[in-house]
Amino acid sequence: MHPLRLPHLALVAGLVAGCAQIAVLAPPRLADSSLARAAATAGWADATELPRRSEVVAGQLVIHADFPLAEQHRMVRDLEALRADVSQRLGLPISDEPVHLYLFENQERYDAFAARHFPGFPVRRAFFIETDTRLAVFAPWQDRIAEDLRHETTHGYVHAVVPGVPLWLDEGIAEYFELPRGEQGRHADHIAHLAGRLLEGTWRIDLARLESLHSPGELSQDHYAESWCWVHWLLHSTPERKKILQDYLADLRRDAKTAPLSARLTHLEGGAVTCNAALRAHVESMAPR
Numbered sequence: 275m276h277p278l279r280l281p282h283l284a285l286v287a288g289l290v291a292g293c294a295q296i297a298v299l300a301p302p303r304l305a306d307s308s309l310a311r312a313a314a315t316a317g318w319a320d321a322t323e324l325p326r327r328s329e330v331v332a333g334q335l336v337i338h339a340d341f342p343l344a345e346q347h348r349m350v351r352d353l354e355a356l357r358a359d360v361s362q363r364l365g366l367p368i369s370d371e372p373v374h375l376y377l378f379e380n381q382e383r384y385d386a387f388a389a390r391h392f393p394g395f396p397v398r399r400a401f402f403i404e405t406d407t408r409l410a411v412f413a414p415w416q417d418r419i420a421e422d423l424r425h426e427t428t429h430g431y432v433h434a435v436v437p438g439v440p441l442w443l444d445e446g447i448a449e450y451f452e453l454p455r456g457e458q459g460r461h462a463d464h465i466a467h468l469a470g471r472l473l474e475g476t477w478r479i480d481l482a483r484l485e486s487l488h489s490p491g492e493l494s495q496d497h498y499a500e501s502w503c504w505v506h507w508l509l510h511s512t513p514e515r516k517k518i519l520q521d522y523l524a525d526l527r528r529d530a531k532t533a534p535l536s537a538r539l540t541h542l543e544g545g546a547v548t549c550n551a552a553l554r555a556h557v558e559s560m561a562p563r
């Protein structure tokens with residue numbers, strides 16, 4: 275989790291949003307959101323200052339860049355491969371809905387674009403938006419571009435097939451997949467953070483509390499780390515837990531109001547106390563000694 279990417283948006287409840295991401299829907303559906311309305315009418319999709327020098331299509335991705343970008347660039351291939359990784363790990367179908375990536379050649383161009391077309395949107399290293407017609411990621415070229423694009427592109431891949439994914443799970447999944455492929459979602463920063471909280475006795479594991487968060491502005495570093503941890507534990511502890519996550523996502527595709535994961539896990543694990551103890555043990559097993 276990266277503090278610069280922490281969201282502090284005061285979006286109205288019900289907006290799909292996450293770390294540096296925003297859902298921009300048609301104004302009539304969001305009449306009480308001046309931010310979304312302003313963004314929706316800004317015409318960013320036709321803006322002349324969008325990166326347009328090169329365009330690369332890589333699977334579901336349409337990458338627009340300020341600079342020549344080779345189709346065989348390692349990062350392009352990596353982001354393309356991420357699509358299958360997300361699909362296979364989470365048991366989700368592949369979508370053909372394009373995810374547009376706009377890559378600015380420098381921070382100044384990116385900042386100017388964001389300030390003009392998403393006024394009031396906090397400056398982040400990168401961000402993702404979902405509109406009625408488009409999934410899009412914006413990022414400047416910088417040292418951590420690969421990690422940032424893996425995170426934001428994961429949002430795109432997931433939203434293309436599970437538009438109603440809950441905020442906590444959306445971020446937990448993106449944190450899991452932002453790591454290089456070989457690391458199997460093992461997030462050293464989050465492990466260290468949670469292990470520290472355990473030592474201090476200040477981590478109150480509570481999935482239902484995570485599920486109650488609907489505004490990105492409510493998410494703290496603790497929430498990001500715990501969200502990642504639930505996802506990692508579900509995917510890497512037992513086949514039954516992996517299946518419960520996959521079944522939950524499949525149900526969310528059909529009905530965003532399906533029974534929450536906490537209720538399903540309580541049923542499977544025999545109670546929240548047992549479940550939380552297993553999560554704690556999972557962190558302890560990964561933490562350096």
Ligand SMILES: [Zn+2]
Pocket residue numbers: 292293294295425426429444445448
């Ligand atoms: Zn995010």
